[in-house]
Amino acid sequence: MTPESILKTTFGFDAFRGSQQAIIETLTRGTDALVLMPTGGGKSLCYQIPALLRPGCGVVVSPLIALMADQVAALRQAGVAAAYLNSSLSAAEQRAVEQQMLVGALDLVYIAPERLLQPRCLDLLNRCEIALFAIDEAHCVSQWGHDFRPEYLQLAALAERFADTPRIALTATADGPTRCEIVERLRLHEARQFIHSFDRPNICYRVAERGGGRAQLLRFIAEEHANEAGIVYCLSRNKVEQTAAWLREQGIAALPYHAGLDHAARAAHQRRFAREEALVVVATVAFGMGIDKPDVRFVAHLDLPASIEGYYQETGRAGRDGRPANAWLLYGLADVVQRRRMIEQSESSEGRKRIERHKLDAMLAYCEICSCRRLHLLRYFGEQPRTACGNCDTCLAPPETWDATEAARKLLSAVYRTGQRFGAQYLIAHLRGERDERAARFGHTQLSTFGIGADFSPRQWGSLIRQLVAYGYLDVDLVGYGGLRLDERARPLLRGEQALRLRRDRKAHRPSARIKRHTEIAAEATPLWEALRALRKQLAAEQGVPGYVIFPDTTLLEMVARRPASDAEFLALSGVGQKKLAAYGAPFMQVIAVHGADSVNAVGQKYKSTGNLKR
Structure with missing residues (x-):
């Protein structure tokens, strides 16, 4: 041999x-x-x-x-x-x-x-x-x-x-x-x-500002991944349980997975995810290592990962079959505060904390970047690509940037003049000139910074605060009540010695037509596609194995495109060896023969475009 x-x-x-x-x-x-x-x-x-x-x-x-x-x-x-x-x-x-x-x-x-x-x-x-x-x-x-x-x-x-x-x-x-x-x-x-290159060109990387997290997730799944398998990562067990229950209430098949579940429940949920074709697992990072399921079409993060390595490992569970997939992340100021608090309050050594801070800073930089996300990821792992990918949100819809110098100086001044002990919401209200009992009691309505930011909305100020924290101009008091403090890096900005350009937040854009086209089956090809999937499901159930163990979606798509009618033609399909030809060639070719030739042209070009088949 x-x-x-x-x-x-x-x-x-x-x-x-x-x-x-x-x-x-x-x-x-x-x-x-x-x-x-x-x-x-x-x-x-x-x-x-x-x-x-x-x-x-x-x-x-x-x-x-x-x-x-x-x-x-x-x-x-x-x-x-x-x-x-x-x-x-x-x-x-x-x-x-x-x-x-x-x-x-x-x-x-x-x-x-x-x-x-x-x-x-x-x-x-x-x-x-x-x-x-x-x-x-x-x-x-x-x-x-x-x-x-x-x-x-x-x-x-x-x-x-x-x-x-x-x-x-x-x-x-x-x-x-x-x-x-x-x-x-x-x-x-x-x-x-x-x-090897760490590049996964079939994955579209996207980061969105958190608004109504659950509603954003529901819209993302319903509009782009209805009836498809996916993984949703959350930071806490409680959030996993609540999110999975809420998705089920919205009509989406979803199961929780975290270390707090007993072993039998975790094993059962993982087994269902492997065998069912349209199931969403909501999980902590306890779920996923070694996932072999090739048809996971999306990985969504509802909380900020702790590091690029963890994020890349988790998003890599999408699109293992080489077909288009989405890596979708929601991100906000609370994530930064929570992650930094977890580091500082851990019992790790100072050396370990220093490394974790560095990894978190790299993750934050990835979220805030205005250029190609894939280039940023690959460079983190030591590669030096030169060309933007054209398949991430910053490539498909380049973000706007704006001169944030003056606004940042107003904010930093407000932090300083109010005593460096108040959180984001209080500072936003202060800058917008909103009077309340606390502002009057502390005498802050008399400060020169009171009301100097009335022309900005709370959302705009929130975005600015998040980015200044992410870039290290502001620190968060992680021991007290989460007050914002000036970092040493803020001095040149306050003194007018430095200019600052930041990205302008926007709502997550709709997927481009190019992304959608690859994930759909033409209407005329659907009957054969569904018949092949039904046969696969039946055979898998009889043997107690996941459907992809029989054939992955990529092989079924190739069947629809090529319509094999002989053993030699069936053996030429990607992923078909002698044993699978003997076991499955006849029943699958019989299903193909029952359907007319009208689906050949409909799928042929689409199948070729997926390209990157798993080996």
């Missing part, structure tokens, strides 16, 4: 993408590798194919046992002998998997890190022939990262216990310092590194 033959006959793809082939050859030769590849870029094939080529069983270290069953089901659909070892199996089932490993009957086995490191499991591995170790989600080893898992630190022991077995560490998000940590902590000093 060759890598190319396995790629085609087992997994149904004609050619490797990017560095996949070089990674596979490196691992097959017995050399360690570190792979950074964006979500949906095809990381799994980089260790699955070497595991089939090398003698023995490939061991995949995966942090989330809830997804192992689906990962194994997908491999079995392709004809790969795969299994998993975790607490969901009975003692008898675990013994059966262990026996299969001992006799060499498995190509791949998935194991959680905490189980792998138990003496009993290590003893089992010592008695088996191991083809390789694949450490997925390797950024979990970073104590400064967004998904730190203490048990990952112990995986360095594999380098000593299995010195002759190649290891591959894989992640979708790791900046330079995190990459160094992975190398150091997993003892991959001799590993060959493969650093």
Whole structure:
């Protein structure tokens, strides 16, 4: 067997993408590798194919046992002998998997890190022939990262216990310092590194000023993603529960997911999300790692993420199939205050807090940027792209900027003259000359700054305050009552030594026609499309697996476009190998044959435009 033959006959793809082939050859030769590849870029094939080529069983270290069953089901659909070892199996089932490993009957086995490191499991591995170790989600080893898992630190022991077995560490998000940590902590000093572009061109990145958060979310889902799968991230468990309940009241199928739910409920909700096609999960960051569902059409954040790494990891769960998807974020001043308070009130060391402040500042800069968001993201991860993407909100509808120098000086003066202890709402009322009991009691109606901003609306002043806090001209008193204070950076602005241009807030723009066109099926193609989806759903239900394990949407779209009528034509579809041809070729071609040829032209051009298929 060759890598190319396995790629085609087992997994149904004609050619490797990017560095996949070089990674596979490196691992097959017995050399360690570190792979950074964006979500949906095809990381799994980089260790699955070497595991089939090398003698023995490939061991995949995966942090989330809830997804192992689906990962194994997908491999079995392709004809790969795969299994998993975790607490969901009975003692008898675990013994059966262990026996299969001992006799060499498995190509791949998935194991959680905490189980792998138990003496009993290590003893089992010592008695088996191991083809390789694949450490997925390797950024979990970073104590400064967004998904730190203490048990990952112990995986360095594999380098000593299995010195002759190649290891591959894989992640979708790791900046330079995190990459160094992975190398150091997993003892991959001799590993060959493969650093791919972090770009996900099919994702449209958008940031909107928070207004009526829930109403904005409902409008976004109803107008752009009706009857489509998505993830909504919230900061607190309470907000997750309330948002999920509210969406259900509005007629949208939604489930909550957070660490406060019992294990059975979390597993059930994750299982439903994997198997149902139009379900929205509202979650804390406890949900998502290792999500394999390819047809997530949007990821929405109702609260500000703590870092670019976390944001990129979470948004990367959208559009894994390469079809267009949205990453949509709501953001306001309260987010900045809340995130900074969480950092300062944590029990972390001062060094850890300093790093978290830096990461938050980078996230704020991303939200306030006036230029291409994708360029900003890629440069954060060390890439140097030169061309704007044309597929983010700042490219599709460039924001207006304005000379905020004079307004900012008025605001900063008001902060200073009122004693640097009042919050945004009081300062806005003060600037607009609104008299109330507090203003009179403190004597602030007599200050020179009282009423000097009456020409600005509360929304305009709120936008200015948010941006001055984000850019560090103003600090928030996180110990007291959230009063605004001048930062040292405000001095040159107050003195007239510096000019300031800021973005003018606007309501979130409607999606462009270009975005919408790729996400719709022409009316004349809909009957065949729906018939294929119905067949997939039936087959998946009979086997107890998610529909995408049978075929992802990209393959169904290709069926509609190409109308295969023979085994050879069906085998030419992306994602169809010999096993799937034998299992599903006949029923799917029968459905295609029932429908007329009128849908061919309707879908053909649309399908070609999606381009970026998952490998």
